[in-house]
Amino acid sequence: MKRSDSANIREASPADFDAIWQIFHEIVAAGDTYTYPRGTTKDEAFRLWMEIPRLTFVAEDAGTVLGTYYIKTNQAGGGDHVCNCGYMVSSAARGRGVATAMCEHSQQTAKRLGYKAMQFNFVVSTNEGAVRLWNKLGFATVGTIPKAFAHPARGYVDALVMYKWLEP
Amino acid sequence: MKRSDSANIREASPADFDAIWQIFHEIVAAGDTYTYPRGTTKDEAFRLWMEIPRLTFVAEDAGTVLGTYYIKTNQAGGGDHVCNCGYMVSSAARGRGVATAMCEHSQQTAKRLGYKAMQFNFVVSTNEGAVRLWNKLGFATVGTIPKAFAHPARGYVDALVMYKWLEP
Numbered sequence: 001m002k003r004s005d006s007a008n009i010r011e012a013s014p015a016d017f018d019a020i021w022q023i024f025h026e027i028v029a030a031g032d033t034y035t036y037p038r039g040t041t042k043d044e045a046f047r048l049w050m051e052i053p054r055l056t057f058v059a060e061d062a063g064t065v066l067g068t069y070y071i072k073t074n075q076a077g078g079g080d081h082v083c084n085c086g087y088m089v090s091s092a093a094r095g096r097g098v099a100t101a102m103c104e105h106s107q108q109t110a111k112r113l114g115y116k117a118m119q120f121n122f123v124v125s126t127n128e129g130a131v132r133l134w135n136k137l138g139f140a141t142v143g144t145i146p147k148a149f150a151h152p153a154r155g156y157v158d159a160l161v162m163y164k165w166l167e168p
Numbered sequence: 169m170k171r172s173d174s175a176n177i178r179e180a181s182p183a184d185f186d187a188i189w190q191i192f193h194e195i196v197a198a199g200d201t202y203t204y205p206r207g208t209t210k211d212e213a214f215r216l217w218m219e220i221p222r223l224t225f226v227a228e229d230a231g232t233v234l235g236t237y238y239i240k241t242n243q244a245g246g247g248d249h250v251c252n253c254g255y256m257v258s259s260a261a262r263g264r265g266v267a268t269a270m271c272e273h274s275q276q277t278a279k280r281l282g283y284k285a286m287q288f289n290f291v292v293s294t295n296e297g298a299v300r301l302w303n304k305l306g307f308a309t310v311g312t313i314p315k316a317f318a319h320p321a322r323g324y325v326d327a328l329v330m331y332k333w334l335e336p
Contacts (some may be wrong), residue, residue: 143311144311
């Protein structure tokens with residue numbers, strides 16, 4: 001299996017968005033992990049993933065976009081030392097460590113931008129691979145919101161708040 | 169002490185915003201309970217409190233605005249059955265049960281709009297009066313985010329996620 005080490009992570013440009021949209025649309029239309037509406041259009045996705053966040057990145061290998069992440073400030077004012085990130089990996093690139101590589105990269109990015117902590121506001125509890133991975137990468141489950149997500153197959157399921165303080 | 173029962177709660181109009189701004193500005197400039205930037209301008213406040221939310225209300229007594237709250241959808245997509253509210257009471261009207269009256273009103277509003285649950289994403293843990301009140305009104309603390317808020321006097325303090333399922 002190809003290693004994630006071969007993935008190059010760099011800031012995304014608008015020219016990357018066709019590739020990002022393929023990944024975004026596949027994941028969001030499935031409706032089982034993100035709270036974006038399943039029918040989110042390409043224009044709305046551009047705004048949500050490329051414009052609202054502070055920075056957006058892609059992980060690519062030989063010109064193919066394998067995954068993407070954004071980073072933004074999670075709360076303003078007295079909460080602005082905490083950032084929030086979202087990650088998506090193409091179905092073709094799963095199991096190659098792309099999410100791990102992006103999450104580690106995002107933590108470096110966060111520290112570079114001056115954030116002290118990273119928060120995931122809404123990890124769907126049935127997304128067990130993600131929960132396990134974030135745990136492995138040092139994120140603690142600091143909240144469990146009962147029945148906060150309407151899963152298309154399982155009905156109402158819990159959402160988790162996960163959090164990591166980035167400084168030792 | 170005057171009872172909150174005397175407060176009339178109704179939908180806010182732009183004409184109420186001067187009164188709302190007095191309350192908003194006093195609370196936000198103090199910087200110890202909300203994550204709006206302390207220097208939030210009146211125009212920004214209008215957008216945050218009157219435009220972005222789905223509905224905004226005022227509690228008034230004999231033409232004087234005592235408090236205000238908004239209601240909005242907390243997450244899109246699979247999270248859109250959960251609403252979020254924010255409440256502010258003027259310093260002159262504290263201790264009159266205005267927050268209680270508004271929170272109870274907001275739960276009725278939420279049910280009328282079809283929401284199944286209400287979530288407070290970021291209750292500053294040192295805001296003990298609020299935490300106690302939300303508990304009393306049936307909200308559970310479902311998350312504790314360590315050091316997520318930079319309190320102007322106490323440094324980094326925890327923020328709580330509070331939640332109530334609105335149906336029996």
